[in-house]
Amino acid sequence: MPRxxxxxxxxxxxxxxxxxxxxxxxxxxxxxxVHMEIGEPDFPTPAPIVAAGREALAEGVLPYTPAPxxxxxxRAIAAHYLRRYGIALKHERIFVTPGASGAFLxxxxxxxxxxxxxxxxxxxxxCNRNLIxxxxxxxxxxxxxxxxxxxxxxxxxxxxxxPATAGVWITxxxxxxxxxxxxxxxxxxxxEVEARGGFLLSDEIYHGLEYGRRCISALEVCDDxxxxxxxxxxxxxxxxxxxxxxxxxxxxDAATRLAQNxxxxxxxxxxxxxxxxxxxxxxLELERRRxxxxxxxxxxxxxxxxxxxxxxxYPQGAFYLYADCSAFTGDSYRFxxxxxxxxxxxxxxxxxxxxxxxxxxxxxxxxxxxxxLQEGVSRIAACLRTVSQA
Amino acid sequence: MPRxxxxxxxxxxxxxxxxxxxxxxxxxxxxxxVHMEIGEPDFPTPAPIVAAGREALAEGVLPYTPAPxxxxxxRAIAAHYLRRYGIALKHERIFVTPGASGAFLxxxxxxxxxxxxxxxxxxxxxCNRNLIxxxxxxxxxxxxxxxxxxxxxxxxxxxxxxPATAGVWITxxxxxxxxxxxxxxxxxxxxEVEARGGFLLSDEIYHGLEYGRRCISALEVCDDxxxxxxxxxxxxxxxxxxxxxxxxxxxxDAATRLAQNxxxxxxxxxxxxxxxxxxxxxxLELERRRxxxxxxxxxxxxxxxxxxxxxxxYPQGAFYLYADCSAFTGDSYRFxxxxxxxxxxxxxxxxxxxxxxxxxxxxxxxxxxxxxLQEGVSRIAACLRTVSQA
Numbered sequence: 001m002p003r004x005x006x007x008x009x010x011x012x013x014x015x016x017x018x019x020x021x022x023x024x025x026x027x028x029x030x031x032x033x034v035h036m037e038i039g040e041p042d043f044p045t046p047a048p049i050v051a052a053g054r055e056a057l058a059e060g061v062l063p064y065t066p067a068p069x070x071x072x073x074x075r076a077i078a079a080h081y082l083r084r085y086g087i088a089l090k091h092e093r094i095f096v097t098p099g100a101s102g103a104f105l106x107x108x109x110x111x112x113x114x115x116x117x118x119x120x121x122x123x124x125x126x127c128n129r130n131l132i133x134x135x136x137x138x139x140x141x142x143x144x145x146x147x148x149x150x151x152x153x154x155x156x157x158x159x160x161x162x163p164a165t166a167g168v169w170i171t172x173x174x175x176x177x178x179x180x181x182x183x184x185x186x187x188x189x190x191x192e193v194e195a196r197g198g199f200l201l202s203d204e205i206y207h208g209l210e211y212g213r214r215c216i217s218a219l220e221v222c223d224d225x226x227x228x229x230x231x232x233x234x235x236x237x238x239x240x241x242x243x244x245x246x247x248x249x250x251x252x253d254a255a256t257r258l259a260q261n262x263x264x265x266x267x268x269x270x271x272x273x274x275x276x277x278x279x280x281x282x283x284l285e286l287e288r289r290r291x292x293x294x295x296x297x298x299x300x301x302x303x304x305x306x307x308x309x310x311x312x313x314y315p316q317g318a319f320y321l322y323a324d325c326s327a328f329t330g331d332s333y334r335f336x337x338x339x340x341x342x343x344x345x346x347x348x349x350x351x352x353x354x355x356x357x358x359x360x361x362x363x364x365x366x367x368x369x370x371x372x373l374q375e376g377v378s379r380i381a382a383c384l385r386t387v388s389q390a
Numbered sequence: 391m392p393r394x395x396x397x398x399x400x401x402x403x404x405x406x407x408x409x410x411x412x413x414x415x416x417x418x419x420x421x422x423x424v425h426m427e428i429g430e431p432d433f434p435t436p437a438p439i440v441a442a443g444r445e446a447l448a449e450g451v452l453p454y455t456p457a458p459x460x461x462x463x464x465r466a467i468a469a470h471y472l473r474r475y476g477i478a479l480k481h482e483r484i485f486v487t488p489g490a491s492g493a494f495l496x497x498x499x500x501x502x503x504x505x506x507x508x509x510x511x512x513x514x515x516x517c518n519r520n521l522i523x524x525x526x527x528x529x530x531x532x533x534x535x536x537x538x539x540x541x542x543x544x545x546x547x548x549x550x551x552x553p554a555t556a557g558v559w560i561t562x563x564x565x566x567x568x569x570x571x572x573x574x575x576x577x578x579x580x581x582e583v584e585a586r587g588g589f590l591l592s593d594e595i596y597h598g599l600e601y602g603r604r605c606i607s608a609l610e611v612c613d614d615x616x617x618x619x620x621x622x623x624x625x626x627x628x629x630x631x632x633x634x635x636x637x638x639x640x641x642x643d644a645a646t647r648l649a650q651n652x653x654x655x656x657x658x659x660x661x662x663x664x665x666x667x668x669x670x671x672x673x674l675e676l677e678r679r680r681x682x683x684x685x686x687x688x689x690x691x692x693x694x695x696x697x698x699x700x701x702x703x704y705p706q707g708a709f710y711l712y713a714d715c716s717a718f719t720g721d722s723y724r725f726x727x728x729x730x731x732x733x734x735x736x737x738x739x740x741x742x743x744x745x746x747x748x749x750x751x752x753x754x755x756x757x758x759x760x761x762x763l764q765e766g767v768s769r770i771a772a773c774l775r776t777v778s779q780a
Contacts, residue, residue: 001614002501002557002589004644007525011647044450053659057444060434062629098488098631101653105495111392114504114526130651135397136504136526167392199392224391239452239658241488241631254394257401261520263491267657268629269443 011130016348019336023346034376036364037346039175041293041319045236046277046285053240053273062268067259069096069244070271076278077244085217092252095245095259096266100205100230103245104131107226109258110251111199112137116166118201121152122354123322123361125175128203137166143356146312150177150322154188161192167199168192172215173206173317176353176363178297180213180316183221190222200225205243206318208234208286211294213316224248231270233318234286235277240270293319296366296373303377304364307384319366322350326360328384336362343383345376401520406738409726413736424766426754427736429565431683431709435626436667436675443630443663452658457649459486459634460661466668467634475607483636485645486656490595490620490633494521497616497635499648501589502527506556508591511542512744513712513751515565518593527556533746536702540567540712544578551582557589558582562605563596563707566743566753568687570603570706573611580612590615595633596708598624598676601684603706614638621660623708624676625667630660683709686756686763693767694754697774709756712740716750718774726752733773735766 016037023033044050056062068074074091081087097103112118114136120128122141129139142160144150157168168189172181186202193200202218202225218225230243243266247255259265276282297315305311310324329335333349340346350361366373406427413423434440446452458464464481471477487493502508504526510518512531519529532550534540547558558579562571576592583590592608592615608615620633633656637645649655666672687705695701700714719725723739730736740751756763 001638001640002587004641005499005501005503005525007503008500008644008648011644011651013643013647014650040453045452047450050447050450054444054447057440057447060437060440062435062627063430064628098492098657099654101651102488105652109395109524110398111395113395127651134499134651135395135524197392237452238454239655241653241655241657248391250391251394253403254398254401257403258398260404260407261401261491261517261524262495263631264489265629265631267488267631267660269659270657 007133010133014126015333015352019340019346019348022337022340026340026344031344033340034345034372034379035368036366036373036376037348038365038367040238040367041233041236042367042369043236043289045240046282048276048279048282049235049237049273052276053269056269056272065265065268065271067263067265068256069094069266073271073275076275080278081217081219085220087217087219089219089246090249093246093249095247095255096271097243097245097259098263098266099232099241100228100243102263102266103228103243105262106245106255106258107201107228107247108132108135108137109262110247110254111226112166115164117162117164118167118169119152119157119160119165120169121150121171121174122356123150123176123350123358124354125171126352128169128171140165141354141356149182149313150174150179151181151185152189153185154192157189157192161196165198167201169201169203170218171203173210175206175318176320176348177312177322178315178318178320179313180210180215183216186216186218187221190218190225194222194224202227204228205230206233209290209293209319210317211297211315215317219246231274231277236289237270237274240267240273242266242270242274293366296370297321299370300364300366300373307377307381321364321366323362323364324360325362330359332359332362339380339383342386343379345379397523400523404516405723405742409730409736409738412727412730416730416734421734423730424735424762424769425758426756426763426766427738428755428757430628430757431623431626432757432759433626433679435630436672438666438669438672439625439627439663442666443659446659446662455655455658455661457653457655458646459484459656463661463665466665470668471607471609475610477607477609479609479636480639482642483639485635485637485649486661487633487635487649488653488656489622489631490618492653492656493618493633493635495652496645496648497591497618497637498522498525498527499652500637500641500644501616502556505554507552507554508557508559509542509547509550509555510559511540511561511564512746513540513566513740513748514744515561516742518559518561530555531744531746539572539703540564540569541571541575542579543575544582547579547582551586555588557591559591559593560608561593563600565596565708566710566738567702567712568705568708568710569703570600570605573606576606576608577611580608580615584612584614592617594618595620596623599680599683599709600707601687601705605707609636621664621667626679627660627664630657630663632656632660632664683756686760687711689760690754690756690763697767697771711754711756713752713754714750715752720749722749722752729770729773732776733769735769
């Protein structure tokens with residue numbers, strides 16, 4: 001029997017998978033579980049996008065597209081950058097990929113050497129670190145907290161940079177904290193990275209899901225940034241598996257070759273459908289959803305504070321709140337399991353997101369209706385009363 | 391500006407892309423080009439599969455599936471192994487992936503250590519080598535020829551194995567030669583690999599497109615093989631981007647974690663559609679197509695021999711013929727360009743497939759109608775007469 005490669009050995013299971021398994025077992029027993037652990041919007045794909053997909057299928061011929069994607073879709077994405085961010089982008093710099101996952105593989109494959117170290121925020125999304133390791137790189141977990149709005153700072157980049165550092169990975173709006181990076185700070189980080197000849201990878205997959213603070217694209221302050229975005233979250237197309245990467249102009253040829261080898265191309269029907277993602281009707285529907293997420297976030301923030309959790313910044317983006325639960329527990333994993341089993345509420349323990357104060361935090365996702373969130377909060381309240389009376 | 395990573399630098403462009411570009415320029419000028427360079431079936435996706443896809447879209451909700459794929463599809467694939475190969479396979483060993491590309495990333499990510507060497511046939515499909523390099527491995531190009539039916543042999547595996555060798559990559563039916571490996575030889579290779587604790591990666595993406603010789607799965611002779619297959623070629627689903635990997639049982643957990651990080655999941659609508667790939671109606675249509683490919687291959691084989699090309703084995707599988715063109719040229723790239731520009735026939739020069747006698751070979755794909763193939767052959771005949779008279 002061949003041996004498991006060390007890179008695969010180092011990928012630890014997501015703890016939330018254990019929570020999900022337990023939740024499904026409880027549901028199989030007939031319990032109703034309130035899901036606040038899921039990082040996927042609860043809205044269906046907007047109707048115009050589905051209609052465009054159905055039209056593509058009706059034609060019945062779905063050959064490979066060119067490796068970087070359909071030219072019409074790349075042009076539509078370029079127009080989106082002009083409209084939304086005021087950036088004129090050559091469509092040749094845009095690579096349509098199988099999900100943001102594919103875009104990260106592409107970007108890291110282009111710039112990350114074996115042994116290269118990449119600065120990332122802790123807490124942060126665990127897949128990011130694992131993808132860095134896949135290419136032989138090493139994630140450097142830089143602790144961030146509410147004082148930094150849970151983002152890397154230029155000062156932190158300076159302090160943690162070593163000769164082995166290859167680049168910086170920014171995710172804004174962030175997962176698990178939902179915070180949006182300050183535009184000036186992003187610009188300052190960009191300067192630090194450029195001065196050192198490193199790469200800036202900007203993960204913008206939650207753009208559009210923003211509540212007050214404008215999300216700027218790294219491309220507004222750093223033309224050489226590698227930007228990853230996706231149709232999954234804001235555009236409601238998770239299962240369609242479609243994202244994109246923007247690469248600096250000198251990387252276009254290499255990105256084309258790498259995309260050919262990594263994927264051949266992104267799904268054709270998904271690309272055809274995504275052409276409808278930028279239309280007026282879709283935009284109105286997405287704005288309606290954005291407001292709904294905003295209302296949920298606002299409700300949940302106050303409700304959790306009232307319950308005795310300590311929360312950081314007010315909801316800024318994405319659909320997550322990262323809550324300090326140290327008033328109740330010193331072990332967020334056991335706390336999450338107890339909430340699930342006693343209250344039937346599923347949340348994600350901080351351990352999934354890094355090492356920094358992980359045992360004192362849990363993530364709440366507001367990817368379920370306001371009614372469900374209210375039900376979840378009531379259940380947690382009752383559960384916490386029981387615990388504190390015990 | 392950050393530097394291009396060395397792995398990306400080492401991925402050379404496919405020469406056929408240059409041929410395709412030139413062909414498209416000629417077509418833009420109004421020339422009719424006969425395409426015999428394209429590795430994609432010219433048939434649309436079978437109607438029952440499209441119908442199942444449309445049904446999935448009609449429901450409008452396309453969330454992520456579990457990372458290894460929908461359980462129903464994994465079970466359907468397992469049933470396919472029982473029916474087709476007589477192998478009882480736990481569905482948990484089957485991982486549905488974004489195309490075979492994703493399955494290769496998964497398999498290599500599981501077993502290939504940095505610096506590991508992988509034995510592959512030369513000529514062979516160029517992406518395979520590039521994927522090996524992506525994970526820091528080193529492809530070892532083992533020359534094969536008509537005497538070996540263009541496949542690795544157990545003897546060649548013994549001869550080329552060194553302490554740095556990690557495993558063997560077999561592709562059968564092969565690209566660019568269309569040859570099918572002998573079952574006893576595959577079993578013998580498996581023994582060699584197992585005796586050395588290496589991995590056997592069996593690329594079976596052209597299975598089903600077979601003309602006389604039965605394609606056995608590596609799993610029939612080696613339960614520990616990593617097998618990659620796809621819905622693209624035989625099932626006619628290229629643009630849907632759906633494939634699968636079968637991994638040995640001890641790798642199931644690691645493969646699940648790796649798939650979560652590499653892809654999140656394969657496209658949901660494609661998975662739903664693929665459930666119809668194993669039905670009776672689809673099977674009849676695919677058999678009709680198989681016979682059509684067989685007829686084309688037979689025609690093209692004799693026609694090319696008559697033209698003066700030297701051909702290896704009679705068509706066995708896939709939709710490729712690899713022809714020795716040394717009667718006409720010592721530079722297959724210039725020959726391919728001349729055929730395109732003078733005769734309007736696009737083919738792939740051998741240089742895309744390796745180093746072994748590459749300048750003396752070209753690949754013909756019979757992914758176009760018999761009428762087009764006849765037209766192509768007439769054009770080549772006229773062109774060769776002109777050349778030989780000059």
